[in-house]
Amino acid sequence: MNDVVRPVMQDAVAAAPTRVDGRDKVTGRARYAVEHPVEDVVWAWPVTSTVAKGRVTEIDASEANGTEGVIAVLTHANAPRLGETDDAELQLLQSDRVAYRGQVCALVVGETVESARAGADAVRVRYDEAEHDVVLDARHPAMFTPEKVNPGFPTDTSIGDPDTAFAVAAVQLDATYTTPTEHNHAMEPHATTASWGADGTLTLYDSNQGSTGVARVMADLFGLQVRAVHVISEHVGGGFGSKGTPRPNIVLAAMAAQAVGRPVRLALGRQHMFSLVGYRTPTIQRLRLGATTDGVLRSLVHDVWEQTSTLDDFAEQTAVISRMLYAAPARRTTHRLVRLDVPTPSWMRAPGEAPGSFALESAMDELAAACDLDPVELRVRNEPDVDPESGKPFSSRNLVACLREGARRFGWEQRDPTPGVRRDGRWLVGTGVASSTYPARTAPSQARMSIGSDGVVTVELNAVDIGTGSRTALTQIAAEAMDLPTDRVRLRIGDSTLPPAMIAGGSMGLTSWGSAIVKGARQLRELVGRRDGAIPEDGLEVTADTAEEVRAVSGYARHAFGAQFCEVRVDADTGEVRVPRLLGVFAVGRVINARTARSQLVGGMTMGLSMALHEEGVVDVQHGDNVNHDLAGYHIAAHADVADVDAMWLEEHDEHLNLVGAKGIGEIGIVGTAAAVANAVHHATGVRVRDLPIRVDRLLGRG
Amino acid sequence: MSGSVTVARSLDQALDALRSGPDARLVAGGTDLMVEVNAGRWQPGTLVSVDRAPELRGWHRDGDEIVLGSGLTYAEMERGELARLVPALAQAARTVGSPQIRNAGTLGGNVVTASPAGDTLPVLTALDAVVQIAGPEGTRISPLREFVRGVKRTDLRAGEVVTAVRVPALRGAQEFLKVGTRNAMVISVVMVAVVVDLDGHTVRVGVGSAAPVPVRAPLAEEYVGALVDWERARMDDPTGEVAAQFGELVAQATSPIDDHRSTAAYRRRAVAVCAARAVRRAFQEPESP
Numbered sequence: 001m002n003d004v005v006r007p008v009m010q011d012a013v014a015a016a017p018t019r020v021d022g023r024d025k026v027t028g029r030a031r032y033a034v035e036h037p038v039e040d041v042v043w044a045w046p047v048t049s050t051v052a053k054g055r056v057t058e059i060d061a062s063e064a065n066g067t068e069g070v071i072a073v074l075t076h077a078n079a080p081r082l083g084e085t086d087d088a089e090l091q092l093l094q095s096d097r098v099a100y101r102g103q104v105c106a107l108v109v110g111e112t113v114e115s116a117r118a119g120a121d122a123v124r125v126r127y128d129e130a131e132h133d134v135v136l137d138a139r140h141p142a143m144f145t146p147e148k149v150n151p152g153f154p155t156d157t158s159i160g161d162p163d164t165a166f167a168v169a170a171v172q173l174d175a176t177y178t179t180p181t182e183h184n185h186a187m188e189p190h191a192t193t194a195s196w197g198a199d200g201t202l203t204l205y206d207s208n209q210g211s212t213g214v215a216r217v218m219a220d221l222f223g224l225q226v227r228a229v230h231v232i233s234e235h236v237g238g239g240f241g242s243k244g245t246p247r248p249n250i251v252l253a254a255m256a257a258q259a260v261g262r263p264v265r266l267a268l269g270r271q272h273m274f275s276l277v278g279y280r281t282p283t284i285q286r287l288r289l290g291a292t293t294d295g296v297l298r299s300l301v302h303d304v305w306e307q308t309s310t311l312d313d314f315a316e317q318t319a320v321i322s323r324m325l326y327a328a329p330a331r332r333t334t335h336r337l338v339r340l341d342v343p344t345p346s347w348m349r350a351p352g353e354a355p356g357s358f359a360l361e362s363a364m365d366e367l368a369a370a371c372d373l374d375p376v377e378l379r380v381r382n383e384p385d386v387d388p389e390s391g392k393p394f395s396s397r398n399l400v401a402c403l404r405e406g407a408r409r410f411g412w413e414q415r416d417p418t419p420g421v422r423r424d425g426r427w428l429v430g431t432g433v434a435s436s437t438y439p440a441r442t443a444p445s446q447a448r449m450s451i452g453s454d455g456v457v458t459v460e461l462n463a464v465d466i467g468t469g470s471r472t473a474l475t476q477i478a479a480e481a482m483d484l485p486t487d488r489v490r491l492r493i494g495d496s497t498l499p500p501a502m503i504a505g506g507s508m509g510l511t512s513w514g515s516a517i518v519k520g521a522r523q524l525r526e527l528v529g530r531r532d533g534a535i536p537e538d539g540l541e542v543t544a545d546t547a548e549e550v551r552a553v554s555g556y557a558r559h560a561f562g563a564q565f566c567e568v569r570v571d572a573d574t575g576e577v578r579v580p581r582l583l584g585v586f587a588v589g590r591v592i593n594a595r596t597a598r599s600q601l602v603g604g605m606t607m608g609l610s611m612a613l614h615e616e617g618v619v620d621v622q623h624g625d626n627v628n629h630d631l632a633g634y635h636i637a638a639h640a641d642v643a644d645v646d647a648m649w650l651e652e653h654d655e656h657l658n659l660v661g662a663k664g665i666g667e668i669g670i671v672g673t674a675a676a677v678a679n680a681v682h683h684a685t686g687v688r689v690r691d692l693p694i695r696v697d698r699l700l701g702r703g
Numbered sequence: 704m705s706g707s708v709t710v711a712r713s714l715d716q717a718l719d720a721l722r723s724g725p726d727a728r729l730v731a732g733g734t735d736l737m738v739e740v741n742a743g744r745w746q747p748g749t750l751v752s753v754d755r756a757p758e759l760r761g762w763h764r765d766g767d768e769i770v771l772g773s774g775l776t777y778a779e780m781e782r783g784e785l786a787r788l789v790p791a792l793a794q795a796a797r798t799v800g801s802p803q804i805r806n807a808g809t810l811g812g813n814v815v816t817a818s819p820a821g822d823t824l825p826v827l828t829a830l831d832a833v834v835q836i837a838g839p840e841g842t843r844i845s846p847l848r849e850f851v852r853g854v855k856r857t858d859l860r861a862g863e864v865v866t867a868v869r870v871p872a873l874r875g876a877q878e879f880l881k882v883g884t885r886n887a888m889v890i891s892v893v894m895v896a897v898v899v900d901l902d903g904h905t906v907r908v909g910v911g912s913a914a915p916v917p918v919r920a921p922l923a924e925e926y927v928g929a930l931v932d933w934e935r936a937r938m939d940d941p942t943g944e945v946a947a948q949f950g951e952l953v954a955q956a957t958s959p960i961d962d963h964r965s966t967a968a969y970r971r972r973a974v975a976v977c978a979a980r981a982v983r984r985a986f987q988e989p990e991s992p
Contacts, residue, residue, distance in 0.1 A: 121743060271742070573976040574882050575969075614885055618963040627963045632738070632890065640887035695884065696892070697969035 016595035017486065020472045021235070021465065030235040033191040033207040034265045041193065042071060044256040044266040045116035046248070047106035047123045048275065049098045052132035052624025053341040056096040056105055060124040064108055067122050069115025072260050074107040080255050082221045088311040089344050090221060092251050098127065099311050100343045101624045102275025104248055109256045109264060132341040132624040138284045138305040143336045146308075149317040150351055151506075157323055157389055160330030162288075165299035169290025173367045177287065177359035177690045179674075181617030181626070182280040183634060184348040186466075188237025189270065190277050194253035195263035201228045206250050209239040210503025212462050214246045215496035221251060222258075231496040236466040240607075241347030242277045243466070244505045249276075274629035278346025279617065281306040281316050285359035295371040295378045297328035302360065304335045309344040313337065316345065317352035321671075322360050324559065325399075325437055327384035341624055347505065349607060350667035353438055354674075358611075358692060361434035361675030366688065369417070375433050375679065376403050376412060376563075387557035395556035395656035398587035399435055402563040405650060406433070406585040410565040420686035427569040427578075430684025434672035436562035440589065440663035441508050444550045446499035447516035449478075449524045450541035456490060457482050459520070462501045463493040463513040468666060469596025470510055476592055477514045477660060481521030499543060507560075507664030510592065512546070514660035520544035549659065556656045560663040562586035564605065566676040570684045575696035577613055577681060582673070584647040589654045589663035597665055601647035604669020609645070610637040611670065612677035616693050708750045714758040714837060714866060720751040721862045722839065729753055729864060731774055732807035734800070735816045759811065759866060769872050770835075773811025773865045780823075781805065789870060791826040791877035791896045798822055798881050801888055811865045817851045820912045824851070825896040826879055828909030828917040830870040838863035847917075854915045875899030875936070878981035882973045884964055892965040893973045895953065897981035904933045906985070908978060913957035913970050920978075923952035927982060938986035943979070950979030 024030040049056075061073035079093035092104050106123050110116030146155050166172060186207075193205040202224060208214050211231035219226045236243065253266040268276060283306045290299035302322035308314050319333035348354070368375040380400050386393050407413065415431055416422070422429040447461040459478045465471040471491060479486040492498060502512035523542040528535065567581040584605050591597045614635040618627035628634045647669065657663060674692060682688045687699055708730075711717035721727050727749040730736050739745040753759055759774035762785055769788060771780075777796040780786065786793035799805055799822050813821045814834060824847075832847040839862045847868070850858045859865065878897045883889030894911035906927045908920050927949045931938050940946055959970035 118746065121746060269741070573980075574973050576882060578886070630742070633963070635885050635889070638885050638887040638889070641885050695965075696882070696973075697966045700969060700972065 012594040013598050016593045017472060017476060018595065019469055020475055025235070032188055032235050032237055033205045033233070034193050034267045036193055036205045038193055038195060038263045041263040041265055042109055042111055042260060043113040043116045044107055044109045044252060044264050045113065045120040046104045046252060046272060047108065047120045047125065048272065049101055049103045049105045049125070051098055051127045051129045052101040052134060054098050054127045054129040056098060056125060057128050058126040059106055061106070063124070064119040064122040067115065067119045069111040070108060070119035071111065072109040072256070073119065073123060074109070074256060074259055075105070080258050082251070083223050085217050085220045087217070087245060090217070090246060090248065090251050092248055093255070099309060100275065100341055102343065104252065104276070107252050107256055109260050134340050134342055134619055134624045135621060136282050136284065136305065136307045136338065136340065140338045143305065143338050146313055146315040146335060146337045149315040149320065149335050153317050153320050155315070156334045158332040159389060162299040162301050162330040162332045165330035166288050166290035166301065169298050170293045171291045171367065171370050173287070173289040173363055173370055175287055175363055175366060175690060177285045177362055179283045179355040179358055179692045181282045181619065182348060182611060182615045183274060183617055184240035184242045184279070185270070185273055185631070186238025186240055186242065189268045189273060190243060190247045190249045191267035192250040192253040193263060193265045194250070194257040196257050200224070201230065202254060204229070204231045204250060204254065206231050206233055207236050207243060208233050208246065208464070209236070209243040209466055209505050210462070210464055211494070211496040212500040213503060214250065217246045218250065218254065222254060229496065233464050233494040236464055239466045239504065240349045241351065241505060244347050244503055247277050270631060271629050274626050275343045278344065278348070280348040280351070280355065281308070281345040283316070283318050283355045285318060285356070287359050287363035289363055289367050291367055291371060293371060295367065295373045295381050297326055297382050298330065300326065300328040300331040302333045306335070306337060307340050307342060307345065308337050309342055310339045312344045314345050316355070318356040320352045321356040321437060323389045324387050324557065325360065325435060326382040327388055328382070331388065349604065350438060350670045353667070353671040354611065357434065357436070357672045358674045358678070361672050362678050362690065365432065365675070365679040365682065374417065376407050379403055379435055390557060392555055392557040395558045396587070396589070396652055396654040397559070397561060398650055398652055399437070399561040399563070401650055402561055402585045402587055403433070403435070406563040406565050406583060409585070410583050412565065419683050422684070424569070426572055428572050428684040429567070429569050430680045430682070432566050432676045432679030432683055434564050434675035434679060436564055436584065436586065436668050436672040438507055438560050438664070438668040438671055440558040440560050440657055441506060442515055442550050442658040443502040443508050443512045444545065444547040445501035445512045445516040446543060446545045447513070447520040448499050448541065448543045449517070449520035450539050451524060451528060451535055452539040453535045453537055455535070456488050457484060458490045458492065459517055460492045460498045461513055461516055462496060462498040463509065464504050465493065466504045468504065468600055469593060470504065470513070472596060473510055473592040474513055474517060478517050478521065481518045482525065507666040507668065509666070511658045511660055511662050511664050514592070514662065515546045515549065515658045516544050518659040519546055519549070554656050558657060558663070560586065560588045560665070560668050562668055562672070564672045564676040566680045568677060568680040568684050570681060570699065575699040577694055577699070579609055579641070579677060580643045582609060582645045584669060586647065586649040586668060587652045588649055588665050588668065589652050589657055590661035591649060592660070592662060598647055600665045601669040602645050604667060605645050605647060605673050606637060606642055608670040608673020609642065609677060611692060612674035613637065613641065613693050706747045706749070708752055710752045711756050714756050714864065717751055717753050717756055717864055718837060718839065718862065721864070723749060725861060727751055731809040731812050732776065734804050734808040735812055753864070764872065767872055768869050771810055771868045771870065773809060773814070773867055775810045777805035777808050780810065788872055789877065791829070791879040791898060792823060794879035795822045795826050795896065810868060814847070814850070814868060815857060815859060815865055817855050817857045819854055819915055820890050822881070822891065822894065824917040825894045825909035825911040827868060827870065828919060829896045829898040829907040833869045834865055835867040835869060836863050837866045851916045873898060873900045875901040876985035878984050880977040880981050882977065890964065893970050893977060895974060895977035895981050897978065897985050899985050901933065901936055904928065906931065906982065908953055910953060910957055910974055913959040913974050918956055920953040920956035923949050923956065923978070926952055931986065936986070938982070940983070943983070946979040946983045949982050950975035953978035
């Protein structure tokens with residue numbers, strides 16, 4: 001285990017380079033998917049189903065076709081046929097079947113976005129409607145055991161005899177927690193500009209988290225060679241997982257461009273995004289913790305029930321966090337899934353760990369109370385020596401250090417554990433803690449590196465900056481690896497014709513891309529060294545591929561860790577919850593850019609705060625719809641909800657990760673936050689909220 | 704798609720433009736109208752923009768009354784002399800949307816939209832506001848309690864424009880409280896406005912988001928009005944019982960519903976809490992200098 005040195009402080013943030021594309025973004029020079037100038041371009045707008053299950057019996061486009069500016073109306077009857085891929089959500093306009101409310105059943109192409117929308121409003125769709133089933137229930141008769149959980153974990157795991165160990169445990173906690181449907185909406189909607197060349201090539205300006213895969217899927221759908229598809233994603237306005245795979249916008253734009261013979265722009269409307277770009281499944285989670293009176297876990301069982309669509313099985317890996325966070329000799333995790341008449345759920349920031357940590361870390365807080373133990377101390381007592389399920393050593397594991405450092409900085413030592421006794425005027429005050437963790441993974445990527453006779457290094461790989469600052473951090477990594485100042489490095493990313501690379505997802509972007517750059521830099525310096533530094537007129541070039549390094553698994557369990565501390569104030573009369581203080585202390589390996597890293601961690605924690613207090617997709621049982629399918633109804637935290645959110649990290653050196661020495665930070669910030677808030681609410685009020693979000697009426701209703 | 708926008712530079716131009724057809728609609732800040740457009744509930748046809756009609760802008764004193772132009776923005780209500788004269792309206796305006804929304808949205812729009820959650824309506828209701836209307840038949844007035852007829856339904860007739868809202872300039876404290884599911888940019892769960900009239904010896908309360916239309920609570924108003932020491936402008940309530948009873952009576956005047964934002968039971972409770980809190984604040988001892 002590595003020694004933890006000092007926490008990294010504000011001066012590191014101040015000293016970090018600012019974003020290399022910051023000026024372009026704030027001045028509007030940075031172009032997003034539907035902003036690139038394209039000649040003769042037209043717009044498309046989808047028509048979506050107004051029933052949740054059934055068949056389309058008739059689409060009357062006569063009025064739409066007569067609408068001024070409308071060029072074409074595509075439906076399953078006349079749309080181009082698509083090839084097969086493994087994403088059934090992309091088989092757009094291929095059949096009359098309606099699998100959920102909000103599914104695309106027609107597409108209107110117009111000279112302007114306004115005419116396309118007006119045309120879409122004029123399309124009349126008739127259905128043969130079937131009875132729908134949209135409510136997740138753990139006792140649903142159609143619950144089944146999925147083959148695996150995202151992205152490839154075993155569905156169930158079991159060690160020892162957790163039932164007997166639980167039955168004989170001196171302290172038993174058996175509680176069920178729920179999280180609602182949650183939506184991940186980036187500021188820039190899913191958007192594409194598509195144009196076909198005379199030679200049959202397809203050019204796509206698209207908003208996504210990685211265009212290498214997008215190009216491959218589009219080639220399969222349209223029967224093209226991958227090299228005939230060119231996807232450009234120079235700037236992307238956020239993703240949060242929802243742009244990790246191609247979404248209907250890119251397929252529809254390409255279909256429309258093919259059908260009308262002109263370039264087409266399509267930016268989904270905010271309301272489309274509630275059904276067309278994935279979301280986080282609601283979860284029902286039962287936690288059974290059996291412990292000794294001094295809080296040592298003897299049994300840990302985490303059972304999960306969640307939903308998918310009738311089109312595709314997506315099983316969020318909700319209980320996976322319970323496989324590695326704490327020691328327990330007997331343990332079990334299970335996932336059960338039911339196919340409902342709903343859109344297919346998908347990746348949303350920290351799939352698995354985000355909802356799973358709410359249940360596990362709330363249960364740990366309940367167990368601490370049951371054992372009359374401090375919640376920090378309880379976690380320390382259950383710290384494992386090795387990864388509990390695989391038996392592998394951790395490459396580094398500094399959860400305890402994060403808990404201790406956070407407790408010290410937060411002023412945890414003076415905490416009176418009694419719930420519901422601190423009052424400041426009308427406010428009940430409480431504090432809570434939760435652990436954070438996220439896997440530290442690296443995926444194969446390639447990078448092409450060249451050096452010119454002027455000494456300038458050009459780095460090319462199909463990475464993407466979705467707003468996180470990766471363009472800046474990769475420039476730093478390349479400069480450091482080449483031992484050059486950053487202004488001698490030119491970075492090209494966001495283009496599918498560049499060497500293939502990992503998506504910006506799974507907190508694996510920077511580590512995967514950075515590793516390819518470090519390897520490429522080593523090769524390039526060696527090449528330059530062999531020529532004694534003499535660079536020929538036309539330069540030198542190498543292409544590095546990290547497939548081998550990534551394959552050479554070194555037998556370690558690799559995870560990032562953290563601890564989040566939260567103070568809440570609850571209005572004793574109205575139940576309104578305010579969060580004046582949120583502190584996260586993380587151990588994430590090497591941090592490349594303290595400024596953008598802090599922003600990622602604070603952003604994740606803010607999203608976790610939002611998950612705790614606001615986010616809830618409300619199901620309309622009668623119509624099979626989302627009740628609140630816009631951002632006026634689906635609330636995320638507003639500025640006024642976010643007071644003092646601070647993130648810091650411990651200096652951590654881990655040799656067993658990747659060539660960069662980093663663990664990835666995109667997701668860990670959201671893990672544990674909701675539990676820390678709920679635990680603080682319990683400390684403040686004595687009310688244990690096991691169902692997110694922590695709504696005022698729920699809080700008072702059970703007080 | 705056919706559509707047109709007439710930019711009216713005077714009230715008369717606006718009235719003329721409205722005569723062009725029954726589908727013509729007024730737009731000022733557009734903060735409600737554009738939501739309807741985006742939700743596909745209304746397709747822009749003939750729009751008459753009134754944000755440049757000077758007769759509708761600003762506010763002025765008229766004897767004991769204040770005449771609030773229908774084009775008065777939330778941002779204009781928030782500060783300055785008007786905020787001192789009608790503090791509850793300023794408090795309500797500050798809770799609306801974001802600064803961008805408050806720069807665009809108008810009082811007239813809030814009144815004409817007549818949403819149960821219209822943020823200024825509890826204040827205007829407590830103040831017994833009167834709506835001034837111009838139309839093809841000339842001008843008329845309509846008390847707000849008659850003007851708002853139901854959820855998003857008003858007494859406004861074809862071709863008419865709300866030109867102003869008249870409220871009394873009162874001596875006495877005013878309070879506005881709102882509970883929402885987040886701390887800003889939120890459609891209210893409940894709202895309560897309490898207005899004290901030291902000269903008329905009345906306490907008036909307006910409640911929003913707790914019934915199809917903003918409501919008053921006459922029993923509560925009479926109850927607390929009888930217990931106020933009007934000479935000293937104080938309410939003798941050492942144990943808080945009077946405020947609590949006032950809150951209960953206000954809650955009884957409401958008829959809230961369950962929806963995705965909250966429950967009827969919670970709304971009733973929150974109305975009682977807010978009303979009690981507002982009346983306590985309205986009569987609390989002034990801070991010592």
